[in-house]
Amino acid sequence: MISPQNAVVLVSGANRGIGDHVAAELLRQGWSVSLGMRRPVMPPWAEGHENRVHLMAYDADDSNAERRWVDAALKRFGRIDALVANAGIMIPKTVIEADDEDIDAMMSVNVKAPRRLAKAAWQSLCETGRGRVIILASLSGKRVKSAGAGSYSLSKFAAIALAHGIRQAGFDMGVRATAVCPGFVATDMAAALTERPADLLTQPDDLARIIAMLLSLPNEASVAEFAVNCQLEEFF
Ligand SMILES: NC(=O)c1ccc[n+]([C@@H]2O[C@H](COP(=O)([O-])OP(=O)(O)OC[C@H]3O[C@@H](n4cnc5c(N)ncnc54)[C@H](OP(=O)(O)O)[C@@H]3O)[C@@H](O)[C@H]2O)c1
Numbered sequence: 001m002i003s004p005q006n007a008v009v010l011v012s013g014a015n016r017g018i019g020d021h022v023a024a025e026l027l028r029q030g031w032s033v034s035l036g037m038r039r040p041v042m043p044p045w046a047e048g049h050e051n052r053v054h055l056m057a058y059d060a061d062d063s064n065a066e067r068r069w070v071d072a073a074l075k076r077f078g079r080i081d082a083l084v085a086n087a088g089i090m091i092p093k094t095v096i097e098a099d100d101e102d103i104d105a106m107m108s109v110n111v112k113a114p115r116r117l118a119k120a121a122w123q124s125l126c127e128t129g130r131g132r133v134i135i136l137a138s139l140s141g142k143r144v145k146s147a148g149a150g151s152y153s154l155s156k157f158a159a160i161a162l163a164h165g166i167r168q169a170g171f172d173m174g175v176r177a178t179a180v181c182p183g184f185v186a187t188d189m190a191a192a193l194t195e196r197p198a199d200l201l202t203q204p205d206d207l208a209r210i211i212a213m214l215l216s217l218p219n220e221a222s223v224a225e226f227a228v229n230c231q232l233e234e235f236f
Contacts, residue, residue: 003030004026004029004030004031004212004215004216005030006032007030007031007032007079007081007082008031008032008033008034008073008077008078008079008080008081008082009026009031009032009033009034009080009081009082009083009084009132009215010033010034010036010069010070010073010080010082010083010084010117010121011023011026011033011034011035011036011083011084011086012036012058012060012083012084012085012086012087012113012114012117013036013037013060013086013087013088014033014035014036014037014043014086015035015037015038015039015040015041015043016187016188017185017187017188017189017204018086018136018185018187018204018207018208019084019086019087019136020043020204021204021205021207021208022084022086022204022207022208022211022212023035023043023084024043024045024208025205025208025209025211025212026084026208026211026212026215027045027046027049027052027053028045029212031052031082032052032053032054032077033052033053033054034054034056034069034072034073034076034077034080035053035054035055035056036056036058036065036069036087037055037056037057037058038057038058038059039057040055040056040057041055042055054072054073054076054077056068056069056072056073058087060087060108060109060113061108061109061113063112063116065113066113066116066117066119066120066121067116067120069117069120070117070120070121070124074124079124079127079128080121080124080125080128080131081125081128081130081131081132082125082131082132082133082134082215083114083117083118083121083125083132083133083134084134084136084211085113085114085117085118085133085134085135085136086134086136087109087113088109088110088136088189089105089106089109089110090106090152090189090192090193091105091106091151091152092148092149092151092152092192092193093148093150093151094147094148094150094151095150095151095154097151098150098151102151103151103154103155106151106152106154106155107154107155107158110155110156110158110159111155111158111159111162114135114159114162115162118133118162118166118177122170125170125173125175126170126173126174126175128174129173129174129219130174130175130176130218130219131170131173131174131175131176132175132176132177132178132214132215133163133166133167133170133175133176133177133178134177134178134180134211134214134215135159135160135162135163135166135177135178135179135180136159136180137156137159137160137163137179137180137181137225138152138156138159138181138182138183139181139182139183139227139229139233139236140152140153140156141153141156141157141158141159141160141179141181142160142181142225142227142235142236143233143235143236145233159179160179160181160225162179163177163178163179163224163225164177164179164224167222167224171222174219176217176219176222176223177224178214178223178224178225178226179224179225179226180207180210180211180214180225180226180228181225181226181227181228181236182202182207182227182228182229183201183202183228183229183230183231183233183236184196184201184202184230184231185201185202185203185204185207185230186198186199186201186202186203186204187204196230196231200230200231201230202228202229202230206228207228210226210228214226
């Protein structure tokens with residue numbers, strides 16, 4: 001098991017939804033957390049632990065933001081052990097309805113920004129000999145479930161390819177990357193997409209515990225993809 005004591009993780013989109021729960025769980029387990037948010041605010045669960053919490057203004061649509069974030073986190077904590085690239089957007093349009101701007105917007109936040117984040121933190125991740133990268137992909141990166149999910153799936157298939165690419169690029173340096181692929185998770189994003197009651201969806205707390213577990217695994221237990229679903233489908 002990898003100990004979170006003295007280890008540092010960057011979590012994007014940490015102000016609400018899955019990112020908020022992941023960051024809270026990792027702090028609870030002993031990680032130092034650097035929280036990338038468009039509007040940085042100290043979360044209530046950080047009270048009393050401010051020495052292990054770093055807030056950073058982070059907009060995934062700004063192509064210099066990742067470098068600035070990594071530099072600030074290194075200045076604050078001196079090391080980076082893990083990334084959780086969580087910030088994401090979903091535009092519910094079919095591949096026919098969507099225009100280039102819609103596709104570009106999802107690729108920008110869901111694919112290009114996580115790649116830049118991994119690139120910016122690469123040296124630090126490799127230096128630890130056990131760097132970890134979690135890409136919040138989706139089951140929409142494994143199958144195209146409906147017409148309306150088609151454009152989003154384009155970006156999430158690419159996000160899964162990104163996780164595999166990072167795993168391939170970093171394996172010899174001890175970097176392990178996992179594409180985490182949930183179905184519906186009870187957050188604002190899912191509330192806008194499904195009428196299923198929130199208590200029948202995967203809970204963000206459970207996803208947070210899964211991600212903490214994935215981060216704790218040793219180099220010899222590499223998990224390339226982790227699928228989790230609240231409902232029965234043919235393969236997930
Ligand atoms: N919920 C689901 O059912 C589900 C299922 C599979 C995968 N996912 C994936 O899980 C991740 C988190 O989703 P969620 O359900 O927690 O979504 P959410 O509740 O809609 O939260 C999205 C998060 O991403 C941030 N974000 C969006 N655009 C950003 C930008 N340009 N720069 C920085 N941050 C930005 C948001 O910040 P603001 O508050 O500033 O908007 C927010 O923190 C996403 O990648 C999503 O695609 C979600």
